[in-house]
Amino acid sequence: MTTALGGLPPYVYGTTRLGDESLPREQRLAMARTVLDAGLWIHTSDQYGDALQVLGEAIAEREEAPATIVKIGGGTADDVRSTILANIGPLGVDGVALGQLSPVSGLERSLAEGDARVLDGLRQLKSEGLVGRFVLEIFPWTSEAPLAALEAGHLDDLVDGFILYINPLQRFASNPLWDALQDRGSALISMRTVAGNDVRALRDVPGAAWRSYLRERAAEIAPIFGRSGVGDWAEFCVRFALGLPGVRSTVGSTSRREHLDAYLRLTRAAVPPLPQDVVDEILALHRRWSDETDVHAEPWTM
Numbered sequence: 001m002t003t004a005l006g007g008l009p010p011y012v013y014g015t016t017r018l019g020d021e022s023l024p025r026e027q028r029l030a031m032a033r034t035v036l037d038a039g040l041w042i043h044t045s046d047q048y049g050d051a052l053q054v055l056g057e058a059i060a061e062r063e064e065a066p067a068t069i070v071k072i073g074g075g076t077a078d079d080v081r082s083t084i085l086a087n088i089g090p091l092g093v094d095g096v097a098l099g100q101l102s103p104v105s106g107l108e109r110s111l112a113e114g115d116a117r118v119l120d121g122l123r124q125l126k127s128e129g130l131v132g133r134f135v136l137e138i139f140p141w142t143s144e145a146p147l148a149a150l151e152a153g154h155l156d157d158l159v160d161g162f163i164l165y166i167n168p169l170q171r172f173a174s175n176p177l178w179d180a181l182q183d184r185g186s187a188l189i190s191m192r193t194v195a196g197n198d199v200r201a202l203r204d205v206p207g208a209a210w211r212s213y214l215r216e217r218a219a220e221i222a223p224i225f226g227r228s229g230v231g232d233w234a235e236f237c238v239r240f241a242l243g244l245p246g247v248r249s250t251v252g253s254t255s256r257r258e259h260l261d262a263y264l265r266l267t268r269a270a271v272p273p274l275p276q277d278v279v280d281e282i283l284a285l286h287r288r289w290s291d292e293t294d295v296h297a298e299p300w301t302m
C-alpha cells in the first residue's frame, strides 16, 4: 500500500459549520470565501445540510476549484460513482481529490474478501479521474473488515490511507486495527480537531458535550491539558494529532474567522509535537476507552 498521502496540508477545513442552517447563509458564504481565499483543502459531504450549495456558490466565483476530501458511500463501485456525482454536481467540480470510502452497505465484505469486481470498479473510478485517491473511513464498530482487508493485502494499490476521529478525547479505531495501522506506518487523516469544543466547556457547561461520555473524558483530559503548560486547547489538539505517527492532516470545522486564523497560524510553520509523557498519558486513555466503551457502542451513537 502507498502509505504517503503526499501533498496533504496539515489543516483541512471541514464544512459542517458551512451547512449549519442556524447560522445566516451570508455568514456561511463569507466563511466559504475566506476558506477558498486561504487556498485550503475542503472536507465535505452531501450530509452536511446545504454546505455543498454554499461552497458551490463560492467556488463558482473563482477560476480555481479547491482540492476536496468527500465522504462517499455505497456498497458497489456504481453506488460509489453515484455518490461522487451527487457531491461534485452542487460543487461544480469535475472530480474529488480524495474519496472517503465507508466500509458499510456491503463494501466491508467486498474489501475483506477481496471481491475483484468491486475493487476493480473502484480502481476504474480513479483511472477515469473522478477520484484522485481513496481513504478508508474507520469507526470502532466498523474496524473488523478494514483490519481483515489490510492484513489480506486487499487495500494495496486501492486505498492510500485511513481517516478517523483522532483528538485527545477520541481515537476511533479498535485497538487491534490501531496497532496494525501504526505497525505498518499507514497514512492517517484525523477528524474532529478539538472534539467539538473547548475541553473545559465540554466538562463544565451543561449541554456542551453531545454525549455524556465526552463530558467524562473531558474531565480526565482537562488535568493533563492543564499540566502540559500549553495554554490553548486548539493548539494542544493540533499538536497532539499531527504529532502522532502517520497523521498527515487534521480536519476541523469553525464558523469563526478568528478560530480559522488561529489554525492557520499554528500550522503554517512546523508543528512541534506535545511532550512525549503527555502523549503517552492520552494514548493510554485511548486504549482503555476503546476496549471499555467504543467497540461495544451501538454503531453511530458516539
Ligand SMILES: NC(=O)c1ccc[n+]([C@@H]2O[C@H](COP(=O)([O-])OP(=O)(O)OC[C@H]3O[C@@H](n4cnc5c(N)ncnc54)[C@H](OP(=O)(O)O)[C@@H]3O)[C@@H](O)[C@H]2O)c1
Pocket: 013, 014, 015, 016, 017, 043, 044, 071, 137, 191, 192, 193, 194, 195, 196, 197, 198, 233, 234, 251, 252, 253, 254, 255, 256, 259, 262
Ligand atoms: N464521518 C465523517 O466523515 C465525519 C464525522 C465528523 C466530522 N467530520 C469532518 O470533520 C470536520 C470537523 O468535525 P467537527 O466539526 O465535528 O469537530 P471540531 O472541528 O472538533 O469541532 C467544531 C466545533 O468546535 C468549535 N471550535 C472550533 N475551533 C475552536 C476553538 N479553537 N475553540 C473552541 N471551539 C472551537 C466550532 O465552533 P465555532 O464555529 O464557533 O468555531 C465548532 O462548533 C467536519 O466539519 C467534517 O468535515 C467527518
